[in-house]
Amino acid sequence: MLGRRGHIATWMVFIGAIVLVITAITTFASFQNDFNEKARALQESYYEFSNDFYYVHEVFPLIVSQSAKKSSKGMFLAEFKKEIKKRAVDMDGISDLSGNFFGKMREGDYKISDEGSGVYEITMTGVFVKPLRGLNKIYSSFDLCVRFNEEGLISQCL
Amino acid sequence: MSMKSRGQIDQLVSSIVVLILLVILMGLFVMLSSSFGVVNKVLSSGESSNVFNFDADAVGSRVLGDLFLTDYVTLKDKDGKDTTLSVRDAIVEMNEKRLAGEDYMAYSQVLENLFKKSYSCDDKNSLAIVNRYSADYSKLKGRTEIMVGQYWRYVDYPEEPIEKDGLSSVDLDFLENRAHIEGRASSELITQGYNGRHYTTLIRVGDYENIFIIIGKEVSC
Numbered sequence: 518m519l520g521r522r523g524h525i526a527t528w529m530v531f532i533g534a535i536v537l538v539i540t541a542i543t544t545f546a547s548f549q550n551d552f553n554e555k556a557r558a559l560q561e562s563y564y565e566f567s568n569d570f571y572y573v574h575e576v577f578p579l580i581v582s583q584s585a586k587k588s589s590k591g592m593f594l595a596e597f598k599k600e601i602k603k604r605a606v607d608m609d610g611i612s613d614l615s616g617n618f619f620g621k622m623r624e625g626d627y628k629i630s631d632e633g634s635g636v637y638e639i640t641m642t643g644v645f646v647k648p649l650r651g652l653n654k655i656y657s658s659f660d661l662c663v664r665f666n667e668e669g670l671i672s673q674c675l
Numbered sequence: 676m677s678m679k680s681r682g683q684i685d686q687l688v689s690s691i692v693v694l695i696l697l698v699i700l701m702g703l704f705v706m707l708s709s710s711f712g713v714v715n716k717v718l719s720s721g722e723s724s725n726v727f728n729f730d731a732d733a734v735g736s737r738v739l740g741d742l743f744l745t746d747y748v749t750l751k752d753k754d755g756k757d758t759t760l761s762v763r764d765a766i767v768e769m770n771e772k773r774l775a776g777e778d779y780m781a782y783s784q785v786l787e788n789l790f791k792k793s794y795s796c797d798d799k800n801s802l803a804i805v806n807r808y809s810a811d812y813s814k815l816k817g818r819t820e821i822m823v824g825q826y827w828r829y830v831d832y833p834e835e836p837i838e839k840d841g842l843s844s845v846d847l848d849f850l851e852n853r854a855h856i857e858g859r860a861s862s863e864l865i866t867q868g869y870n871g872r873h874y875t876t877l878i879r880v881g882d883y884e885n886i887f888i889i890i891g892k893e894v895s896c
Binding site for chain 2: 604
């Protein structure tokens with residue numbers, strides 16, 4: 518009798534293993550397999566965010582430079598602001614940039630300080646990019662600043 | 676043989692049988708579970724992930740394209756008066772003139788000169804304005820209206836230089852990066868590429884499906 522009890526316990530190990538295997542297989546079968554889709558959505562959000570972030574940093578000095586070159590010398594700052602606004606409106610129309618960059622340029626929401634010797638510094642604070650991709654949002658806020666004169670861009674601010 | 680030792684032999688035999696069955700069961704489990712997609716994905720996650728390789732320098736090429744499209748050119752209208760147009764509108768108008776059989780070379784020349792003067796970075800950057808004929812998105816068959824840049828033949832699109840004023844057939848692998856592109860903009864970015872020298876951007880101009888500009892920006896510019 519003692520031996521048979523031993524057999525039952527040993528066979529219970531096997532039966533327990535079958536139960537575990539069936540449970541695991543059922544879990545696998547019913548698992549929502551969308552890791553790649555979720556990862557892809559995050560990658561796309563990150564891609565758009567990076568794209569917009571670098572776009573703003575790349576385009577700001579170029580717009581400043583081109584606007585400075587196109588502004589007539591007599592009324593330089595007034596012409597410069599008009600050129601900035603014009604370019605911002607046009608670029609906003611064709612670009613798919615998220616955030617408030619072109620809006621700030623269009624509304625003149627920036628500060629220009631005279632550094633002397635014909636050198637100016639343009640500073641734009643609180644610029645943000647926030648691309649939306651489904652429920653994913655990545656947000657970044659930063660300031661932009663470059664130095665320029667009537668000939669164009671001089672450098673980034675120190 | 677005593678009862679005790681016989682019981683021990685029985686237990687040993689049944690333990691061995693159970694162990695063998697357990698090994699078989701484990702084998703079956705591994706085989707069954709590996710046939711499920713989720714396990715396959717985990718096992719081969721390196722191959723199945725489709726990562727966007729973001730390159731910050733490629734943005735510069737798009738910026739160059741957008742700046743060029745929003746720049747202004749002055750042209751003579753029918754009455755000989757100066758009229759100022761955005762480059763984007765000038766490209767569209769140039770196309771309309773071409774389709775109407777009118778002379779559009781003045782437009783072509785002005786656009787070419789503007790690019791050379793303000794955007795070519797001492798002839799390092801390149802530009803092509805292409806009218807696409809093919810409805811097939813995987814190919815850009817078209818007529819090149821403007822081509823600027825002596826390094827054009829090295830730009831990704833096309834592998835071979837487009838013959839000016841001739842038909843061209845260009846294979847474009849531009850569906851690769853389309854997932855991040857959605858029609859928020861009136862000028863649509865189609866694709867970007869890099870060939871070790873130029874970052875190239877292909878942009879559809881305006882609402883006209885068949886007009887594209889291809890901007891190649893050299894890394895050093």
